Amino acid sequence: xxxxSHHDVINLLLQLATMLLMARIFSEIARKFNQPSVVGxxxxxxxxxxxxxxxxxxxxxxxxxxSNPQANLALDGFVQIAVILLLFIxxxxxxxxxxFSQGKSALSISMLGLIVPFALGFVVPYFxxxxxxxxxxxxxxxxxxxxxxxxxxxxxVVVRILMDMNLFKSKMGMxxxxxxxxxxxxxxxxxxxxxxxxxxxxxxNLLETIGITVGFTLFMLTIGKALLNxxxxxxxxxxxxxxxxxxxSMAFCFLAAAFTEWLGIHxxxxxxxxxxxxxxxxxxxxxxxxxxxxxxNNIFAPLFFVSIGLKVNFAANFDLLLTLAVLVISFAGKIIxxxxxxxxxxxxxxxxxLAVGFGMNARGAMEIILGLIALENGxxxxxxxxxxxxxxxxxxxxxxxxMKWSLSKK
Amino acid sequence: xxxxIALAVAFSPRIEALLAEARRLRIRFDAELILIHxxxxxxxxxxxxxxxxxKHQFDKSRVKIFWxxxxxxxxxxxxxxxxKVDLLIAGALKKEGLLEYYIGSIARKIIRxxxxxxxxxxxxxxxEKPFERIVINGTQLNQTPQVIASGLAVAQxxxxxxxHILNEIKMYGLQMATASEGxxxxxxxxxxxxxxxxxxxxxxxLKNIDKGTLKINIKVTSGKWAPELVKFSEKINxxxxxxxxxxxxxxxxxxxxxxxxxxxxxxxxxxxxxx
Numbered sequence: 001x002x003x004x005s006h007h008d009v010i011n012l013l014l015q016l017a018t019m020l021l022m023a024r025i026f027s028e029i030a031r032k033f034n035q036p037s038v039v040g041x042x043x044x045x046x047x048x049x050x051x052x053x054x055x056x057x058x059x060x061x062x063x064x065x066x067s068n069p070q071a072n073l074a075l076d077g078f079v080q081i082a083v084i085l086l087l088f089i090x091x092x093x094x095x096x097x098x099x100f101s102q103g104k105s106a107l108s109i110s111m112l113g114l115i116v117p118f119a120l121g122f123v124v125p126y127f128x129x130x131x132x133x134x135x136x137x138x139x140x141x142x143x144x145x146x147x148x149x150x151x152x153x154x155x156x157v158v159v160r161i162l163m164d165m166n167l168f169k170s171k172m173g174m175x176x177x178x179x180x181x182x183x184x185x186x187x188x189x190x191x192x193x194x195x196x197x198x199x200x201x202x203x204x205n206l207l208e209t210i211g212i213t214v215g216f217t218l219f220m221l222t223i224g225k226a227l228l229n230x231x232x233x234x235x236x237x238x239x240x241x242x243x244x245x246x247x248x249s250m251a252f253c254f255l256a257a258a259f260t261e262w263l264g265i266h267x268x269x270x271x272x273x274x275x276x277x278x279x280x281x282x283x284x285x286x287x288x289x290x291x292x293x294x295x296x297n298n299i300f301a302p303l304f305f306v307s308i309g310l311k312v313n314f315a316a317n318f319d320l321l322l323t324l325a326v327l328v329i330s331f332a333g334k335i336i337x338x339x340x341x342x343x344x345x346x347x348x349x350x351x352x353x354l355a356v357g358f359g360m361n362a363r364g365a366m367e368i369i370l371g372l373i374a375l376e377n378g379x380x381x382x383x384x385x386x387x388x389x390x391x392x393x394x395x396x397x398x399x400x401x402x403m404k405w406s407l408s409k410k
Numbered sequence: 411x412x413x414x415i416a417l418a419v420a421f422s423p424r425i426e427a428l429l430a431e432a433r434r435l436r437i438r439f440d441a442e443l444i445l446i447h448x449x450x451x452x453x454x455x456x457x458x459x460x461x462x463x464x465k466h467q468f469d470k471s472r473v474k475i476f477w478x479x480x481x482x483x484x485x486x487x488x489x490x491x492x493x494k495v496d497l498l499i500a501g502a503l504k505k506e507g508l509l510e511y512y513i514g515s516i517a518r519k520i521i522r523x524x525x526x527x528x529x530x531x532x533x534x535x536x537x538e539k540p541f542e543r544i545v546i547n548g549t550q551l552n553q554t555p556q557v558i559a560s561g562l563a564v565a566q567x568x569x570x571x572x573x574h575i576l577n578e579i580k581m582y583g584l585q586m587a588t589a590s591e592g593x594x595x596x597x598x599x600x601x602x603x604x605x606x607x608x609x610x611x612x613x614x615x616l617k618n619i620d621k622g623t624l625k626i627n628i629k630v631t632s633g634k635w636a637p638e639l640v641k642f643s644e645k646i647n648x649x650x651x652x653x654x655x656x657x658x659x660x661x662x663x664x665x666x667x668x669x670x671x672x673x674x675x676x677x678x679x680x681x682x683x684x685x
Contacts, residue, residue, distance in 0.1 A: 027591075037591055093584050097634055101551075159581075160588045169550060169580065169607075177581075282637035282671060289583025294590060 004070055011071040015064065016078070016303070022048055023302030034164075036157050036396050038364055041302045042389065045309020054313070065310055079307045082300035083369055087188075087268040088253045089296050090366065091275020092289055093155050094181045096221070102178035108345025109338050110179035113360050114151045114186055116340070117333025121150030124329055133322065133384040144194050145374050149388060150330050152187035153180040154364030154396060161359065161400040165407075175346055176359045179338070184366070185276065189213060191370060192260075192269040195377075212263055220256075220273040225281055232283030242288050249278055249292070266373065301365070308368060308389065312375075312382050323387040330391050334361040355406040362399035367392040411563055412439045412527070414493060418486050418500040418520075419447040421455060427534035428501050429462055434538060435499065435529075436472070438567050444474040444493055448485045451477035483519035495526050502530035502676055518673055527655065527684045532676050541568040541679075545643050547653035548575035548612045548628070549635035554654065555615045556685045561652040564681065566622045574627045574646065575616075576639055577608040582632035605630050636671040643677040655682040 004012065022044035030040030046052060054061040065072070099106055125132040126143035134142045158180050159168065167173040196209045235244050253271050260270030278284050339357030342348045348356060371388040374380045380388075417432040419425060429445075436443040445459070463470065474493075478485045490498050502517050521528055533539075546561040548554060558575060565573050579585070582604065589600035608630045616626065631638040643651050656669065672680070 031591055093581075095581060095634075098580070156584070156588065159584055160591075163585060163588055168585070174580075282634055286579075286582040286632040290586045290590075293583060293587030297587060297590075 004074060008068055008070040008074070011064075011068045012074050015071065015075050018048065018064065019044075019303055019306040020299070023306050027302070034400075036160060036364065038157075038301070038305055039393055039397060041305035042308060042368075042393060044302075045306035046314050047309070048306060049309040049311070050313040051309065051315050055315070075307070078300075079304055082296075082304035082307075083372075084253065084257050084268055084271045085250075085296045085300045086304060086365055086369065087272040088275040089293055090155065090184060091272040091277075092279035092292065093159075094184055094276045094279055096181075096276070096280045098174065099178045099181050102175055105342075105346040106175055106178035106182060109175060109341035109356060109360070110182035110186075112341030112345075113153070113179060113334060113338030113357075114183050116337025117150040117330065118147040118190075120147075120329050120333040122147035124325075131322070131325070133319075133381040134379075137379060138197070141194060141197055142379060144190070145370075145379055148187055148191045148194065149367055149370050149374075150333050151183060152191075152363065152366045152370070153183045153334070153360045154362045154366060154392070155180045155184060157362040157364045157396045157399065158359055161362065161403065164400060165404065172348070172352060172356060172359075175342070176356055179341075179360060183360075185217075187366070188269060188272050189217060192265040195266040195269070195373065196264050209265065213265055213269070216260065216263070216265075216270075217273060220277045221280075224274075225277040228277055228281045229283055232281055236283065236285070242285075242291055245285075245288050246291065246295075249288075252278070268369070268373075305365075305368070308372065311372075312385060314386050314389075317382040317386045318390075319383045319387065322383055323390050326384075326387040326391045327394060330363065330395060331361060334395075351406055351409060355403045358399055358402040358406055361395050361402070363392045363395045365392075411560070411567070412441050412497040414444065414495045415439065415441045415497045415499060416444045416446055416486075416490055416493070416495040418482075418498065419445050419459070420449075420501070421447075421458065422501065424501050424534055426462055426466075427536050428499070428531065429468075430466055430536045430538075431531055431534045432499050433466055433468060435497075439497075441496070442472050442474070443468075444476060444489075444495065446476045446478070446486050446489050448478050448480060448482040450479065483516045483523070486520060487523055487525070490524065490526050497527045497529060498524060499529045499531065501534055502532050502680075521655075521669065521673065521682060524655070524682070525684065528682045530676065530680045530682075532679055539649070540570075541565075541649040542571050543574070543646055543648045544568070544570045544572075544650045544652060545574045545576060545639065545646070545648045545678075547635065547639055547651070548577040548615075550577065550580070550608075550611060551654060553656075553685060557652065557654040557683055558612070558615050559619050560683050560685075561681075562619055562621060562624060564652060564683075565624055568650070570624065570650075572625045572627060574629055574642070574648070575612050576629050576631055576635070576642055577612050578635040578638055579604050579608055579630060579632045634671075636669065640672055640675060640677045648678045651678055651680045653680070653682060655684045 023041045026040035026044040027037035028040070030037055050061065122143045125146040126139065129139050129142055132146065155177070158176055162168040162173045162176065192213050193209050235248055239245070253274050256270035256274035257267035258270070261267035279289065335354070335357035338360035339353045342356035343350065343353035346353070346356070368389055371380065371385045375382065375385045415432065415436055417428060419428070432443060459475070463473065476489050478489065486498070498520065500517060500520060517530060521530070544565050546558055548558055562573065585604060586601065590597050592600065609628050612628045629642065631642065639651060639653070
């Protein structure tokens with residue numbers, strides 16, 4: 001087995017330390033301004049990356065992040081794991097119990113909140129692919145990707161906003177949370193189908209891919225969950241706690257990820273579905289969930305979000321018109337879609353429905369992960385990626401204040 | 411509160427115990443009693459039932475017996491509806507066995523589709539066993555205030571002593587992970603607040619309810635309410651669990667949750683209250 005040289009190790013450790021330090025500093029600043037920490041972490045990456053450090057202190061940037069291919073490769077490994085783990089906790093957050101208990105209203109909010117932004121995100125880029133920066137390849141795939149990128153609501157951001165506003169347990173809060181969960185599942189289902197066509201491993205046809213994706217989803221949510229339900233009590237009782245549960249759930253997560261990667265749909269989909277099955281199991285203690293969250297949110301998530309800023313020059317690739325277009329489509333689609341869903345299907349007043357729309361409008365980590373995979377596979381260019389990241393940040397930052405505003409007016 | 415009680419009768423080894431339980435419940439609620447048997451009517455069975463009614467000193471003027479043929483669950487529910495039954499009692503087995511008569515599909519069908527309250531007895535006995543420890547589901551659902559109020563009324567009729575009301579913190583793990591963006595004091599404050607809010611929810615409901623001499627204990631859990639309810643009831647060896655009733659559909663079976671979770675492994679007698 002090859003190993004890193006003395007110098008590589010030092011470089012890698014310095015990279016990790018700098019990324020975590022800067023992420024912490026900026027997420028604390030974000031917290032002071034009552035913003036999600038992901039905003040601070042992205043900013044830390046932009047400062048450390050080619051945008052700021054690379055421009056104003058190119059030697060330092062070169063020394064730190066560009067002089068050592070071996071160390072960079074190792075760092076990329078960390079980031080890959082971080083993405084898989086982020087999807088794992090995104091899945092863990094989904095509680096099918098809650099979705100079912102919210103019934104039809106949640107379905108109508110999430111469906112309209114998915115279909116309208118998806119349609120807008122699909123149609124506009126489909127007819128203007130050059131403007132939106134289709135890098136190479138299939139126009140249809142590109143439009144499908146844009147549709148999906150517009151439709152996934154960021155559950156952790158929404159939960160945070162609802163808790164701050166003391167709305168988490170209200171009828172509206174639970175409906176928004178449940179709808180965001182449905183959005184998550186369906187959004188990732190669609191995306192995994194798109195992914196299998198983008199990736200290098202795309203040797204399946206459309207029907208096979210859809211069949212395998214849906215089949216694997218159903219398997220994980222029924223038989224997979226039942227198996228976990230049988231195993232978890234044994235793990236909880238017989239093995240050390242929470243050590244046994246933690247290492248085994250990570251192991252299963254990587255196994256599921258490897259399996260979906262092998263199938264030809266991306267590894268993150270397996271991690272996500274395992275998270276859903278595990279999170280929905282009766283035997284997964286909430287305390288363990290909390291530990292998994294803390295561990296991933298505070299160590300792996302910052303590494304991932306900082307790495308975004310390291311990869312792309314946000315200043316050179318900033319395109320105002322494109323960013324505005326992405327923002328308009330994302331705001332309009334989500335607010336109109338979820339708002340109508342809440343008004344028609346949830347029995348809310350116009351003001352409340354608008355608030356639901358604003359709440360569902362928050363995007364975050366998932367859009368960024370989606371965008372990054374599309375960028376790495378050459379489906380989109382850096383300009384569009386930057387616009388998507390800005391869209392994720394702006395929607396996350398404005399969601400809370402806009403909800404407050406719409407609910408304060410009678 | 412329950413004016414008409416029905417007992418689903420199968421001629422199983424537990425028939426005598428179930429009849430004895432039904433008689434006691436009839437007296438406690440001062441209700442009329444009807445007995446429903448789905449299956450062939452024969453002189454032998456009629457004699458057997460008659461003998462049992464005599465043995466247990468049933469007031470025959472207040473007992474009506476139905477013998478019907480057809481699909482058990484469907485027929486039982488049909489008669490309950492027609493007779494405007496408030497409470498249907500049936501025997502159930504603790505663990506589901508595929509070949510069992512009354513639990514398995516029939517008990518589930520009854521619980522899924524009943525229009526009235528349903529009481530499933532897993533350990534009926536000829537001798538009276540008091541319902542000392544009752545657990546009420548106090549998790550935040552639309553029906554919960556009503557379930558707690560009716561549950562306490564039932565508990566008083568049953569001469570219960572201790573009532574445990576269980577309320578869950580929804581998505582505790584995610585809420586705490588979100589709250590942990592604060593500093594240490596804020597996090598522990600958030601943790602306390604989550605617990606206190608759930609206690610307050612139950613206390614607010616209890617304020618306007620007559621509690622008699624019942625001793626009430628509010629317990630807050632984290633995790634999904636249904637399995638937590640089962641776990642807690644097993645731990646304190648509860649005699650009865652009271653929870654609200656909801657009709658379940660096909661999807662609930664495909665992705666079993668809440669009620670279906672409880673039915674898989676009944677920890678004690680259970681009463682589904684219909685408002």
